[in-house]
Amino acid sequence: VFDVDVAVTNPEKVVQFKDTSLPMFRSKAFTVRRRYSDFLGLYEKLSVKQSLLGCIIPPPPEKSVVGMTKVKVGMDDPSSVEFVERRRAALERYLQRVVSHPSLLQDPDVREFLEREELPRAVSTQALSGAGFLKMINKASDAVNKMTIKMNESDTWFEDKFQEVENEEQQLRKLHALVDSLVNHRKELCGNTAVFAKSMAMLGNSEDNTALSRALSQLAEVEDKMEQLHQEQAASDFFIFEELLADYIRLLGAMRGCFDQRMRAWQRWQEAQSTLQKKREAEAKLLWANKPDKLQQAKDEITEWEARVTQYERDFDRVGMTVRKEVLRFEKEKAKDFKSQIIKYLEAMLQSQQRLIKFWEAFLPEAKAIA
Amino acid sequence: MFHEVGGGGGGGGGGGGGGGVTDLTVRQGANQSAEEGASWLYTFIIGVVGLFVDLPPTMTSSIDESSKEKMRSVSVDLNHDASLLIDIPDALCERDKVKFTVHTKTTLSSFQKPEFSVPRQHEDFIWLHDTLVETEDYAGLIIPPAPPKPDFESPREKMHKLGEGEATMTKDEYTKMKQELEAEYLAVFKKTVQVHEVFLQRLSSHPTLSKDRNFQIFLEYDQDLSVRRKNAKEMFGGFFKNMVKSADEVLISGIKEVDDFFEQEKTFLLDYYSKIKDSTAKAEKMTRAHKNIADDYIHVSATLNSLSADDSTANKKHLEKLADLFEKLRKVEGRVASDQELKLTELLRYYMRDIQAAKDLLYRRARALADYENSNKALDKARLKSKDIPQAEEHQQHCLQKFDKLSESGKKELTSFKGRRVVAFRKNLIEMAELEIKHAKNNVTLLQGCIDQLKNN
Numbered sequence: 001v002f003d004v005d006v007a008v009t010n011p012e013k014v015v016q017f018k019d020t021s022l023p024m025f026r027s028k029a030f031t032v033r034r035r036y037s038d039f040l041g042l043y044e045k046l047s048v049k050q051s052l053l054g055c056i057i058p059p060p061p062e063k064s065v066v067g068m069t070k071v072k073v074g075m076d077d078p079s080s081v082e083f084v085e086r087r088r089a090a091l092e093r094y095l096q097r098v099v100s101h102p103s104l105l106q107d108p109d110v111r112e113f114l115e116r117e118e119l120p121r122a123v124s125t126q127a128l129s130g131a132g133f134l135k136m137i138n139k140a141s142d143a144v145n146k147m148t149i150k151m152n153e154s155d156t157w158f159e160d161k162f163q164e165v166e167n168e169e170q171q172l173r174k175l176h177a178l179v180d181s182l183v184n185h186r187k188e189l190c191g192n193t194a195v196f197a198k199s200m201a202m203l204g205n206s207e208d209n210t211a212l213s214r215a216l217s218q219l220a221e222v223e224d225k226m227e228q229l230h231q232e233q234a235a236s237d238f239f240i241f242e243e244l245l246a247d248y249i250r251l252l253g254a255m256r257g258c259f260d261q262r263m264r265a266w267q268r269w270q271e272a273q274s275t276l277q278k279k280r281e282a283e284a285k286l287l288w289a290n291k292p293d294k295l296q297q298a299k300d301e302i303t304e305w306e307a308r309v310t311q312y313e314r315d316f317d318r319v320g321m322t323v324r325k326e327v328l329r330f331e332k333e334k335a336k337d338f339k340s341q342i343i344k345y346l347e348a349m350l351q352s353q354q355r356l357i358k359f360w361e362a363f364l365p366e367a368k369a370i371a
Numbered sequence: 372m373f374h375e376v377g378g379g380g381g382g383g384g385g386g387g388g389g390g391g392v393t394d395l396t397v398r399q400g401a402n403q404s405a406e407e408g409a410s411w412l413y414t415f416i417i418g419v420v421g422l423f424v425d426l427p428p429t430m431t432s433s434i435d436e437s438s439k440e441k442m443r444s445v446s447v448d449l450n451h452d453a454s455l456l457i458d459i460p461d462a463l464c465e466r467d468k469v470k471f472t473v474h475t476k477t478t479l480s481s482f483q484k485p486e487f488s489v490p491r492q493h494e495d496f497i498w499l500h501d502t503l504v505e506t507e508d509y510a511g512l513i514i515p516p517a518p519p520k521p522d523f524e525s526p527r528e529k530m531h532k533l534g535e536g537e538a539t540m541t542k543d544e545y546t547k548m549k550q551e552l553e554a555e556y557l558a559v560f561k562k563t564v565q566v567h568e569v570f571l572q573r574l575s576s577h578p579t580l581s582k583d584r585n586f587q588i589f590l591e592y593d594q595d596l597s598v599r600r601k602n603a604k605e606m607f608g609g610f611f612k613n614m615v616k617s618a619d620e621v622l623i624s625g626i627k628e629v630d631d632f633f634e635q636e637k638t639f640l641l642d643y644y645s646k647i648k649d650s651t652a653k654a655e656k657m658t659r660a661h662k663n664i665a666d667d668y669i670h671v672s673a674t675l676n677s678l679s680a681d682d683s684t685a686n687k688k689h690l691e692k693l694a695d696l697f698e699k700l701r702k703v704e705g706r707v708a709s710d711q712e713l714k715l716t717e718l719l720r721y722y723m724r725d726i727q728a729a730k731d732l733l734y735r736r737a738r739a740l741a742d743y744e745n746s747n748k749a750l751d752k753a754r755l756k757s758k759d760i761p762q763a764e765e766h767q768q769h770c771l772q773k774f775d776k777l778s779e780s781g782k783k784e785l786t787s788f789k790g791r792r793v794v795a796f797r798k799n800l801i802e803m804a805e806l807e808i809k810h811a812k813n814n815v816t817l818l819q820g821c822i823d824q825l826k827n828n
Contacts, residue, residue, distance in 0.1 A: 167681055175674040182667040189660035196653040203646045208639050209793050215800060335685035342693055343825050350818040353811045360807045367804055370797035 036063075038119050039091055045109045046098075054258050054265075054322035055104070056330055058097035059250045061090035082238075089239060093247060100333070158320070161327060162259050169252040176245040183242060186234035190227055197223035211370045218366040225359045229352050236352075240345040248334065255330060258323055265319045269312035276305040454478045455575045457590070459568040460488075464560055469493060469521045471567055475590045481582075482591060489593055493520055496567055498600045499589045503580065510735045510773075511780030512580065513788055515573035516724035521563040526555040544673035547698075551666060551705065558709050562717065569721075630778065633736070636785055640730050647723045654716040661708035668701030688828060696821040700814065707810045714803035722792055729788055736777045743770040 039060045046057050098104050099114075113119065197220045204216030283298040456476040463470045474488045500517035503509055529552050537545055571590075574580045589596070628634040675694035679687050746767040753763035 164681065164683070168678065171674060171678045171681070175671065175678065178667060178670045178674060182664065182671065185660060185663040185667055189657065189664065192653065192656040192660050196650070196657050199646070199650040199653045203643075203650050206639075206643045206646045209789065212793050212796055215796075219800065331684040331686070335689065338686050338689050339825055339828075342689060343822055346696070346818050346822050346825075350815060350822065353814045353818065357808055357811045357815070360804045360811070364801065364804045364808075367797060367800040370793060370800070 054319040179242045190230040193227040236348040265316040495596045511777040513784045518566040651719040658712045665704040672697035710806040718799045739774040746770040
């Protein structure tokens, strides 16, 4: 049992570690500075390497031209602040998922990312903008769809699971949009409450009955506090709930990607078999035509392709097994993740309601004092 | 008066439901409305529980306290004079036209029967209000503001949207949205019944206005009032009302005030009116946002249910519990919205209109003062010309008397208005705070329950 904790703090995207008891790391706790493009670079490296193996690689948060431009210009407005926090939290979750994956943790690129003082600048990360990432996934799917030989699954597990994943992703997208709407309505409520509080304060000033005037001013203060609560709730709706959904929409995309990897492995095996078949036919033709010099070459090629077919079949089986393992691991992690995030979300909501009670309980005697 | 209608569920209140509606019979209209693609039409028959302070003890015990509270929002100290008791025990809503049943119980001999009911439309209330406003004798009184026209625009728009979005929702989601919509129709409906009822009760509890002949006709006349309404329109032509609207600000602020009390009142009322109008609009926006959130919760809950249904992993029950929680939370959120509306928005709105009525009184007094000053000038002119002096003197005396009468009565009215306003605010602010606390405590229980369930799994 090991423990690797990563934290990403802003603004220079410092990556911190605590309590690592793994012998592979140089020291117990250390800090490195990383750029956003470094995170993308890591993902790219892992994708290329692991793609043949069937692992589910957690994707990093997408690039955002709008968000980053604002931040670069140095704007201090709430939406920029929100964007920076959103990215920081997403990068942290991304890293945590990477290090909690037993195979990925062993990967030298991951270790280099975590430990090395200075990383060479990552290039060619354009492919990994949000649109780029989707394109990659879709390209793989297209390749699969274009396959002329349809796979005959003896075990429907893969087909069924793939369908499940597609459905789930669709529903999550729907839910994500709904939660986004909720966040916006919550922010609207926030604004409306602030405006109402001011209006109530003005009314209180206008009121000629002293006790009522005081009570109205107190009401204005309570509504001000409510605005604060609504704002915090909106942040919670977004950062805990909505971002959880966004993460899993990306992760399910990655999972679909790894199913496609398995299909590609199968395809490669089938193509090798068909090439082998062609080689054998060619050999037969040569035997007939009685061309002994070319015959040896043909035999060599057959041997080569027989080896490939065997290799590719083994690869395909191995990828299949990895995918299965990965999916099960993923499902377990997802259930844990959802549970802990949901609890976090609900606990925040609970605290908010408890504070709300205190505010109104403090107001009640003021209202009763009106005479 | 506990009125049961059709096969509705009896029993007290909504037990924490959208309000204290005891029975609600919703029937599909005979003619499907073809307007704007809406595919159904509702006919509401609502049994509204009699609301007020003086219900006999046996009745009160069978009515949910909170539902009584909910409905009795702005009426304070009304309807407790047994000589004339008025209420609106039920109303019928058909295609946005509301028919109120006005029920009267009286010991006064001026009425033909001790107890009776008549059907009335909104326009009849307006007719009554306008005739009171235009009665010279009542110029020194604050005429209770006319109830606003029943406005079903908001739920109607929602119904339209719901019809359009039906295809994209699950059956469950659609049912819940329809429930919310029905609750909203109901809320608008209850509001309009209440506001019409309060208008009548303000009249019945006023020493002078309760004796008005037209008021009696309104309560008693068992035929259609539309003929009288038409005559009234012809007589006054709506001219006076328009005049009041445009002229009062200028006149009230322009006149040189002789009395400190009225000077202060004028300043206060003009300022307060603009502030309370603003607050009313802002409170309305706040309530709307709450309602939107409650609606979002419905959709979130439905989608979580879909996810959970198709989930074969350990996550299934997490999603299920969360879906269930959101469904419960949305009911609470809906109630927070409607309570805030009733206790806060409606309170502000009512007193905004009441203050307008008080301003109208100031206007009439200012006009009487202007008349008096003009009569003085006319008298001076007559004296100068030595012509028609007795008429001028008589006219001047007449104006002075009118002005003094208005001032005296006006002072009394405005003073009692102050007291009334303060009492109503106190009551409603207390109730609103108590309801906010109640709903938040409910939320806490629901949230804690769900958290515990999740942790224990």
